[in-house]
Amino acid sequence: MTENMHENNLPILWSFRRCPYAMRARLAIQSSGCKVLLREILLRDKPEDFIKDSAKATVPVLRLPDGQVIDESLDVMRWALAQNDPEEWCHILSTDPEASQAFLDELDGGFKSALDRYKYASRYVKTPGDDGADESSLDTALHHRSIGVEFIQRIDAKLAEQPYLSGQKQGFLDFACLPFIRQFRIADPEWFDGQNWPYLHPWLQDFLQSERFAAVMKKYDPWKETGGEGLWPW
Numbered sequence: 001m002t003e004n005m006h007e008n009n010l011p012i013l014w015s016f017r018r019c020p021y022a023m024r025a026r027l028a029i030q031s032s033g034c035k036v037l038l039r040e041i042l043l044r045d046k047p048e049d050f051i052k053d054s055a056k057a058t059v060p061v062l063r064l065p066d067g068q069v070i071d072e073s074l075d076v077m078r079w080a081l082a083q084n085d086p087e088e089w090c091h092i093l094s095t096d097p098e099a100s101q102a103f104l105d106e107l108d109g110g111f112k113s114a115l116d117r118y119k120y121a122s123r124y125v126k127t128p129g130d131d132g133a134d135e136s137s138l139d140t141a142l143h144h145r146s147i148g149v150e151f152i153q154r155i156d157a158k159l160a161e162q163p164y165l166s167g168q169k170q171g172f173l174d175f176a177c178l179p180f181i182r183q184f185r186i187a188d189p190e191w192f193d194g195q196n197w198p199y200l201h202p203w204l205q206d207f208l209q210s211e212r213f214a215a216v217m218k219k220y221d222p223w224k225e226t227g228g229e230g231l232w233p234w
């Protein structure tokens, strides 16, 4: 079998480096040891082939060699870990399925929606009164930030009881959530780092400084420009 024939049998992962949903999919694929062909896209210039694979046109999208398409990031994680789960990420999903699902629902629901609204308005928090920002923009940002903070405080409290959200080891709940907590921090790092979350800060920083994170954040040129797709992880 030639190398090309071999690669044609691999799933294709449409991805965007900075998207937290795509990050968690790449984290799970990397942990599983599965290989995919990574196609980096730009959200402002989506390739037709990407939209053909999934009309939703959100990243990540995984197209399997049999044509099946998985276009929800949590499902991509579950698919990869169903192939192989050497770090036992899914342990928490089977030992505590209801609480796990409730956490993931809130993460992708209320927390993500507050994060988007806070992120958008956060420039007004940092420079109130500038750029024509009015009081209501500031109020909006602070309101949505406070919703996010409630969720984060509960994570901090959980991490006071056990080293990771998934238990004694990092697992599905940690990696599903860390890319979003990173984004929440980026909206105003100075403010975030000044908060009294003694368990959350080291949990996030360990992740941000890990080789695992560096590996999933490697930069690729957009597939649309180069036509190049590479074995990933290499």
Ligand SMILES: N[C@@H](CCC(=O)N[C@@H](CS)C(=O)NCC(=O)O)C(=O)O
Residues within 6 Å of the ligand: 018, 019, 020, 021, 022, 043, 057, 058, 059, 060, 071, 072, 073, 074
């Ligand atoms: N529920 C989806 C959401 C994915 C999503 O919304 N991704 C964003 C990027 S972070 C996206 O592709 N947005 C489409 C766009 O901006 O055009 C999932 O979990 O995969």
